[in-house]
Amino acid sequence: MFSEFALHHAWLIPLLPAIAFLFVGLGVRKCWRLSAAVAITMSTASFALALGIAQAVLNLNITVETPFVQRISWMSIPGLHIDMGVLIDPLTAMMLFVVTLVSLLVQIYSVGYMHGDNGFGRFFAYLSLFAASMLGLVIAVNFVQLFVFWELVGLCSYLLIGYYFHKISAREAAKKAFITTRVGDFGLLLGILLLQITFGTLDFVSLREMLPGYIAVYGTAFLTVVALLLFVGPIGKSGQFPLHVWLPDAMEGPTPVSALIHAATMVVAGVYLIARAYFLFSQLPFVMDVIAWLGAFTAFFAASIAFTQREIKRILAYSTVSQLGYMMLALGVGSLTASMFHLMTHAFFKALLFLGAGAVMHALHDEADIFKMGGLRKKLPVTFATMTIGVLAISGLPPFAGFFSKDEILAAAAAVSTPLYLLATLTAFMTAFYMFRLLFVTFFGEARNEHTPHEAPFSMKLPLIVLATLAVVSGLFGHLFGFGDWVRFGSPHHGGIDYTIAGTSIILSLLAMYLAWNIYVAKRWSADAISEKFGCLYDWSFHKYYIDEFYAILTKYFVDGIGKILYLIDIYIVDGIVNALARFTGMFSNLLSRGQTGQVQQYAAVFFCGVIALLAFSLFYAYKMLALMRAGGAF
Known part of the structure; x- marks a missing residue:
């Protein structure tokens, strides 16, 4: 077979x-x-x-x-x-x-x-x-x-x-x-x-x-x-x-x-x-707590940054960081099944979203700023339809794949820690908002790019269609056919739907979609006015909380500073000792080298003088010994 x-x-x-x-x-x-x-x-x-x-x-x-x-x-x-x-x-x-x-x-x-x-x-x-x-x-x-x-x-x-x-x-x-x-x-x-x-x-x-x-x-x-x-x-x-x-x-x-x-x-x-x-x-309970809390914080932290980003792939990148935090959260609260289930469904809808973003950029000659796009819904129908499926899946709306896997994570978190569950639920709302923001700004409204977009070739559309299909059916398939019976740790995990948790997450996702629609399509509320209202919070989010700048300063003043200190130690202490020994050796060798002329006659004369001196010393020593022996009455 x-x-x-x-x-x-x-x-x-x-x-x-x-x-x-x-x-x-x-x-x-x-x-x-x-x-x-x-x-x-x-x-x-x-x-x-x-x-x-x-x-x-x-x-x-x-x-x-x-x-x-x-x-x-x-x-x-x-x-x-x-x-x-x-x-x-x-x-x-x-x-x-x-x-x-x-x-x-x-x-x-x-x-x-x-x-x-x-x-x-x-x-x-x-x-x-x-x-x-x-x-x-x-x-x-x-x-x-x-x-x-x-x-x-x-x-x-x-x-x-x-x-x-x-x-x-x-x-x-x-x-x-x-x-x-x-x-x-x-x-x-x-x-x-x-x-x-x-x-x-x-x-x-x-x-x-x-x-x-x-x-x-x-x-x-x-x-x-x-x-x-x-x-x-x-x-x-x-x-x-x-x-x-x-x-x-x-x-x-x-x-x-x-x-x-x-x-x-x-x-x-x-x-x-x-x-x-x-x-x-x-x-190891302590390690599990570290994994869970770091995962939950990462999920929330990355989602808060994605809120304000403008580049289409950068939004998706922070979305990935956030979803990886979800997977870590699930592992930390003891549900390997939920984590791996979300890993599988996320692979399908995140690949779909990135490839869809690539199709959009391909149509607009590598334009990445979503606020320079707009009006692509009718011009790129396949890309729009598949990316919509991807957004619905990552937002956790049924019957798409993300609904089943994300809600298993929320249920697992709720069973262990209410604060973790609340943080994960808030992150789910934020995820739905910035993903619908991406979708609405990119595909709705008026065109804001001078290029005439064109649909992707078949070799690019085929993977989008396959991944969109998987983003629709993989979650339901895994739920119905016992994903937790096989991919698990310990006893089989029969993941049922907690309707309270599922209902809450659905309502929050729909609310996020409603807010995004009214801000970016219907224009009932001004996005600029909202950003100004949040002031420094918006600036911190847009600049990614200045983490990169902090690392740059850390590198410049701490890492480079330590490097300079070690360089000075190497030059003036390590090399100083080595060079001092080398100079002493050189001075001593120069002193000895003055007695070396290379002339055979001189070496013979020195040798002869040395023999004469040795004989004179020997005779003198013998004379002294004889004198001592006479004084002692030996003869």
Whole structure:
């Protein structure tokens, strides 16, 4: 059966895009048609294998408790043995399906979006490597394998964010993303090393089996430190406060890159890591509280910034940060199912929104300011219809996907903490408002751009239609067919709808839509007057609370200041001591060198004088000894 073949050959899923990267990058990148064909073909094959694995998980009753594992020895030295391999369970199957599908659709979309670009082949090579890296991370059997692909994902984000390397802004954004996420990766690496020192293994299955015994003997104090260090990695990768600053600047890359980063690859890697190691995090109440509260704050904080942004992709970027906060909140309150359910639905509607934004910008010659758009509803009907579905989904209105997954998060939060629930509900209202603001300003009213817009080509419209369909049905499908029966931690999670929570969120979303319509379409209330009324709050939001400026000052006066101090210490103390020793050695050697002329005659004369002096000393010494012996009566 194909499903069993896919299960036993799951290693092909990341390998095929990696082969595409090598073939396109080293061979045919100058032939744009062949580059796209190779990349899309390999991604299609990976997607087919992912479907086979999903079928195998269902048919063969592969569960969280009984995963399918393949291992081969990678490194074996005294005291350290590391395997590489494949771990397949329902969580892996879901992630493989999402990553391969979104990557495939992004590549198809890119054929039209990147048409005519001089680096077309290079772009598809990078996309293939990005997909391969994320897929390798998903199937990892231990922390070392996960960390290797984790770093490859970071490299790919650097390459793709800085794809337009001739632009200073793109180069700076790529460096910002790479350096900021390295801060988080340092903490993750420390946590991994402590796990290896403590348990002698980094294998996920082995750690899960050893953990209860360790906690029974030693408690959870040390593991709390380890888990917090591990969590620093997802803070950077998944754009949690305060390491979120790289994510909005990642918009400098081409729009398909934004869709891939925000929907299916880099930013969800951190959420996936916590889910994969949930056997550790779930045992540590303090760490769970930190994850929940930081996630809730990040969700609210990013939503408050998106309120006032003008660039279409930047609004969506802060929306991603906010939605990632929701996923972290769900993990922190103990609902892995709700988090992963929202990760899946978010991947579909966020990829849809970014690709729709790309279609709008493509039609308006890269115009990004929504207040310079307007009136596109009839001129871009497919883009308008699909983006409307995406906005309805992220706003949590039924029957769209976001309604089911977001309400599971709200219900999970309400069951644990009323303050967390209220903060998450307020964030849901804010999300609906700024997303309808984006939709209404962009597609309604009068045209505010001099360009004549045109609908996207078929290669760009097809992924929009597929993703719009998924944004409609995926939430309902997951709700009806038991997403929580498979993707879970502990006992199966039968997520029902809490009608009080659902009704409240629906009313708030409709209220947000009503307010946005009256401000930006009906113009019953003036947006400028409202912004002036909020004064400094509006300015803080628009300037992203000056977090970037704070980091710039911190870098200039603290990091650079410490660098200058260390430079002076190096020059005047470290180098001073070394140079002083060198000068002393030089002076002493110069003094000795004056006795060296290189003339054999002089050396012979000195040697002869030395012999004479030695003989004279010997005779004098012998004479003194004889005198002493006579004085003592020896003779």
